[in-house]
Amino acid sequence: MNTIKRIDPRRPYTITAAGLRRITLGAVAEAGAMTGGDAPRAVHGGAAKPRRTTLTATRTILVAAHSDRGSLDEHARQTIAAAALIADAHTQVALLVFGEMKDDAAALGADRLIELPAFDRRVFAPESELQTLSACVAQIAPAHILLPDNATGDGDLGRRYAAYAGASVATHVVEIDPARVSVYIHARKSFATRALPDLILLAPGAVDTRLPFTGAGERIELPGTAADHAHGSTYVDLGIEEIDAAQVALEEADFIVSAGNGVTDVGAFERLAGAFGAAIGASRVAVDNGMFTRDKQIGATGKTVEASVYIAFGISGAVQHLQGIKDCRHVIAVNLDGSAPIVKRANLTIIADTQATISSLIDEVARARSPDSRAVAPAVTTAVEGVAA
Template identity: 65%
Template sequence: MNDNIKRIDPRRPFIITADGLKRITLGEIGNGTLLDIASMHGGHKEAAKPRRLTKPATRAMLVAAHTDRGALNDHGRQALAAATLLADAETEVVLIAFGEFKDDAAALGADRYIELPQFDRCNFAPDEEVRALTACVAAFTPVHVFMPDNATGDGDLGRRYAARADASIATHVVEIDKQHVALYAQANRAIASRALPDVVLLAPNAVDAKLPFVGIGESVKAEGIVPAAKLSAYVDLGIEEMDAAQVALEEADFIVSAGNGVSDVPAFEALASTLGAAIGASRVAVDDGKFTRDKQIGATGKTVEASVYIAFGISGAVQHLQGIKDCRHVIAVNLDASAPIAKRANLTIVADTQETIKALADAAAAARAAKANGSSVVQTAALAEGVAA
């Protein structure tokens, strides 16, 4: 045996791969080193994307969308992509972000953006939002306004604005180019089309959000553009809290899911209750009788679109990965760092499932207690990183 052969510790503390995936080992602190996988295998890094706007802007296109926890969702990114793909080299794309905005505006294709943190998608202030959008349109005089057509505020805002401004509008748009838009008609048995209107409300997945270029990403202050808020004629009674266990998995925004690696089901269910998350399970866990069939996620179960999906002890068979393909952030807890689900996960915690459940439950309980005492609450994903590290 040759003892001079160098061996790489598979549990090394590096936490960020070249694909942007994090690897965390319980009890060790990662050094944040970026693993250059491409160079290790003789490959090449992805070339930097060119800037789309190459000439001084002479006109503008405007995109308006509500953010969710500081970021645009996939539908909002698609609306932004539609504007950038239709814009020429002299047309800037301006994003109006209703809510807190922490995304990389340039990477999303925006040349300039205005953040309006006073407008949260959870609060109902239609008149003030229309006034803000009207002021932004007056300031940038866009050729067209693009918005996602959804039921969480953007679709309503777009219709209200078009009615107030007497602007032409097309809703539920499924096809678009520089000359026309198209949408389904006659119970989806026909296609109706018209010339590109003033306001375009896009249906989901009408445009691919991946772009071959980047924008400038310049921040523009809202002061001097958006008027001060007035007393609203509406009284917002807030959102009625609902027990996560009563929410259908297809509609749940936060899901914790158990696989064969979960041995203490009561502890897992207690964690879900503490986090306020819906409960899902893999086919193996359901077949073993740990969970009812209506909790099964995968090709033979339910397809989910949660913003956060935490998989405890799930290896990630292809059928299960099909069921979570539309989830935004996937966190995997597994002893096997090479499990298939690690390739799908945005964050992988290499640790014992039951130990992680207990540690996360303790941290979440402490965070809730801190919130009750007026302290800031640590987000669940950050808790997972802190517990693992």
Template identity: 70%
Template sequence: MNNDIKRTDPRRPFIVTAAGLKRITLGEIGNGAMLQFSHGAHKDAVRPRRTTQPATRALLVAAHTDRGSLDDHARQALAAAALLADGATEVVLIAFGEFKDDAAALGADRYIELPGFDRRNFAPDEEVRALTACVAHFAPVRIFMPDNATGDGDLGRRYAARADASIATQVVELDAGHVASYAQAGRAMASRDLPDVVLLAANAVDARLPFVGAGEAVSAQGIVPAAKASVFVDLGIEEMDAAQVALEEADFIVSAGNGVSDIAAFEALAGTLGAAIGASRVAVDDGKFTRDKQIGATGKTVEASVYIAFGISGAVQHLQGIKDCRHVIAVNLDASAPIAKRANLTIVADTQETIKALTDAATAARAARAGGTPVVQTASVAEGVAA
């Protein structure tokens, strides 16, 4: 039996990269050029401008920001437009909310920041009105948006309905000529020509670009009309204790492994940070946490923006449970622990000292923001940091 045969991954037809369509196969590492570009030694390399030609047409990307930044899904939508644009086409980003990212590095040639449209506020009619105004001004050939449940997917559908525009949703396959989505519960593919509005599924595009855009800021004044009172009543967001949030829905998780001995201090840190609590299988088996806190292949799969792992070595089952987390921070005395390969940042330090230092620092920051001036003795965790 030949074990070198590579099999097509049935869950993903292909992914769009700067090198073209990348067919995903089991056992294949990936595109060598893109992997080389992602290494630390190449991150600071000067990337060329995608195009310097005068623009004769535009592709528009619209997405909400989260605390001033685009999330991975939104960056993939922006990359899709940049990868499909030719030399005479500019990529225009409409950022709903405060925007602090480097637009050029993300592939945008021009961008408009709309800080009045925060993701936490519900005003869909005014967002459609603003998007319609931007479309009228830039006259884009096509609009790209992430198809998510946090505002962008809803906005894209509302715009298409109001503008009577063609639309494709949950797009998992696209190139310069067509788009495709899963059909019949994933057993088939539905394909069509490129529509007016493309709502991309997550991970259909590689957001790492070997080029940059012009990154020119454009004032919304004179393009986007002044906002009116929305016909929708925004009831706001109900705040709740982070401990009550289901792990699958938590945006910030601190997780304990066998290396955490003081559970009370760990739980105090979670309360101070406002984070949900998770645990490794070993910690659950030892009776330190209930089974519903277990993260991994035999527990919960999480998608937190920030995941801090204290004293977790990183068995393959646990890594499977955190594969969709955006930023992973590992605190471990062993710099060669498996979780260090997955982590964006590894702190090589004593777990208990780090927990105490973080608790003190977070407490001091909260008090300072409230106007207090507490005196805090912070423990040293300067054992070294490995990226």
């Protein structure tokens, strides 16, 4: 049975200046960023941002969020920005990350970073996370705690903590300033404002992440914040269930191989998709030629996809097709024509015969997964991840 990986709804992304969503898996610090001390950090265009404050902190605002493979999504970034914008010169912004953190915390506006790589956001461990958040609050005594108000972990953790600690809380906050928060009530027919509570769950889009300053970005460690999923847990995590690839819509697929008119051996192409565990897509030309069913068509007149990895075999890249893959994170093109429009969109282009490339990839995947290639497999995996980063 072929299995396929679904799109993770909690994967991080950013919004580009053109208004397009770009997934930020394994994101790294901004190019040209400086590190260390009070030095200003470089930003786009070569300008430098000053530190928000260099005064001694007497007060703390804590932001807590889950990361995905080392990166925070746009909603979490907005929450950090909100904390930085309401902090005064004697207030530090502490960021507690459940998971690995590869993003530049200073560029996001955080002064202190507490990274908890032992937590895996794919593991359901609400009690352990609540205990860790409580331990962190007990040690740094923040004036306010901010979390993204989402349905994928952070919002649940915030509500659990409010109930556990008896803290005052505001949810779905759409406006925030140093004195108050605002929310919609009565089915969005009314607007309510109140003083800053202990716990603030921020709605998406409430704050612009483009800050005019940076934070200190200092990494610190707190005792008693290690993950302990087994201790006292009343939940049993059954893990992630794999399903038949045919049951997953292209819009939900995280890895897609797509065929165009340059694919002549559909059987070999389907075997490659099975070897990769990827969903199958196609260009309009390939569908019109009867090679694939209409539900596989990707483009303006077909389906718009948001895969982390999209490999286009023998697709020239008409504007309609490019529109359908505009939100894909990594686009790899295999084509004989180095001037094809899809080459300009692709992050990596292989100028080679499509069928020969498909055949070689099938052989390489089989070789990497064979028992005799265990010593080679890690190197192959690293190479593939390097291409996708």
